[in-house]
Amino acid sequence: xxxxxxxxxxxxxxxxxxxxxxxxxxxxxxxxxxxxxxxxxxxxxxxxxxxxxxxxxxxxxxxxxxxxxxxxxxxxxxxxxxxxxxxxxxxxxxxxxxxxxxxxxxxxxxxxxxxxxxxxxxxxxxxxxxxxxxxxxxxxxxxxxxxxxxxxxxxxxxxxxxxxxxxxxxxxxxxxxxx
Numbered sequence: 001x002x003x004x005x006x007x008x009x010x011x012x013x014x015x016x017x018x019x020x021x022x023x024x025x026x027x028x029x030x031x032x033x034x035x036x037x038x039x040x041x042x043x044x045x046x047x048x049x050x051x052x053x054x055x056x057x058x059x060x061x062x063x064x065x066x067x068x069x070x071x072x073x074x075x076x077x078x079x080x081x082x083x084x085x086x087x088x089x090x091x092x093x094x095x096x097x098x099x100x101x102x103x104x105x106x107x108x109x110x111x112x113x114x115x116x117x118x119x120x121x122x123x124x125x126x127x128x129x130x131x132x133x134x135x136x137x138x139x140x141x142x143x144x145x146x147x148x149x150x151x152x153x154x155x156x157x158x159x160x161x162x163x164x165x166x167x168x169x170x171x172x173x174x175x176x177x178x179x
Contacts, residue, residue, distance in 0.1 A: 007125045008041060011093070014123060015042055015072065018091055022069040026086050028077045028107045029095035035074045038095070045072040064088065077107060086111045092122045 018025050029035050032049060039045055046064045048057050064073045065088045073086065089111045094104060104124075111120050 007095075008037065010125055011038065011095075012041055014091075014093065019070040023091055024064070024067065024071040024089040025073070025091040025093060026089045026107075026111050027072065027074045027093040027095065029074070030077050031096070032076060034095050035076060038074050042072050042074075045074055047074045049076040050078065061086070077103060090120055092120060094122070094124045097124065 015025065027035075027038060029038070035047060035049060039047065046060050048060050052060065060073070064071055064086070067088075071089075073089070092108050092111050094107065097104075108120065108122050
């Protein structure tokens with residue numbers, strides 16, 4: 001859709017900017033199709049997805065690390081797994097909101113390693129009116145459900161009832177506004 005197109009336009013701008021600056025960029029997406037699309041937009045790039053063995057992944061990382069000037073590596077976020085060090089990069093692009101905020105933090109942490117003094121730029125490309133927006137809502141809902149589930153304590157009970165009261169109050173407010 002148009003929003004998805006807008007997202008790719010923004011990506012083109014970002015890649016153009018970082019190409020000029022000679023920076024290395026790490027891009028994460030959950031979806032292979034998105035990685036394919038990004039590859040078409042970007043041209044020459046490195047890629048890690050679920051099909052690669054540990055050895056193949058390391059070879060890709062080594063190639064990316066050895067690049068001088070601009071480089072782009074695209075990773076399927078689940079496959080971008082453990083032990084991947086992308087510290088030679090200075091830019092992270094996340095193509096959609098991740099289900100778990102921890103996934104996003106880990107993705108950024110892979111680039112922002114200990115001892116790295118350079119600033120790491122992180123860009124989240126979230127298109128309005130697309131699956132992204134639905135995902136963001138779903139994540140918020142899941143986060144609430146998880147919080148309710150994970151903290152089965154008197155405090156949680158107290159806050160849960162407060163949340164319920166809030167929900168009821170909001171519903172009342174909606175009815176009042178509607179009438």
